Amino acid sequence: xxxxxSILNGPNLNLLGQRQPEIYGYDTLQDVARKCADLAALFGFxxxxxxxxxxxxxxxxxxxxRENAAGIIINPAALTHTSxxxxxxxxxxxxxxxxxxxxxxxxxxxxxxxxxxxxRADGVIAGFGVEGYExxxxxxxxxxxxx
Ligand code: DQA
Numbered sequence: 001x002x003x004x005x006s007i008l009n010g011p012n013l014n015l016l017g018q019r020q021p022e023i024y025g026y027d028t029l030q031d032v033a034r035k036c037a038d039l040a041a042l043f044g045f046x047x048x049x050x051x052x053x054x055x056x057x058x059x060x061x062x063x064x065x066r067e068n069a070a071g072i073i074i075n076p077a078a079l080t081h082t083s084x085x086x087x088x089x090x091x092x093x094x095x096x097x098x099x100x101x102x103x104x105x106x107x108x109x110x111x112x113x114x115x116x117x118x119x120r121a122d123g124v125i126a127g128f129g130v131e132g133y134e135x136x137x138x139x140x141x142x143x144x145x146x147x
Pocket of ligand 1: 075080103
């Protein structure tokens with residue numbers, strides 16, 4: 001069966017392409033979903049991309065991933081800096097977890113410098129724009145191969 005990688009996105013990322021484009025660019029989340037799926041296909045796995053503005057929904061998707069995903073790529077958005085619940089959920093997931101931020105959070109306000117999710121992530125990508133998602137797919141391919 002083809003392996004699936006779950007790409008999860010937190011609050012406000014549904015507005016990607018419209019929201020502060022000077023920071024996040026003009027690509028939409030749909031563009032990201034398509035680019036990642038095309039790239040993953042070259043490596044022989046599938047990606048699905050989901051977004052929610054609700055913390056509990058993201059926690060539920062992480063729980064679902066325990067049953068049916070080989071890895072998780074996550075941009076937790078603002079929940080990065082606040083959510084112990086999401087960190088705890090990710091701790092229950094056994095496969096690789098990669099954290100993506102479109103912007104370079106370290107160049108921004110100090111409250112964006114700390115990430116709860118990084119305590120679980122196997123790798124973190126920040127400041128590469130939406131290309132960061134594709135870089136994460138590439139890295140995921142390596143990690144799944146060496147499983
Ligand atoms: C973000 C950075 C977060 O600080 C912010 O709250 C976001 C997006 C990024 O992709 O750069 O919503 O995760």
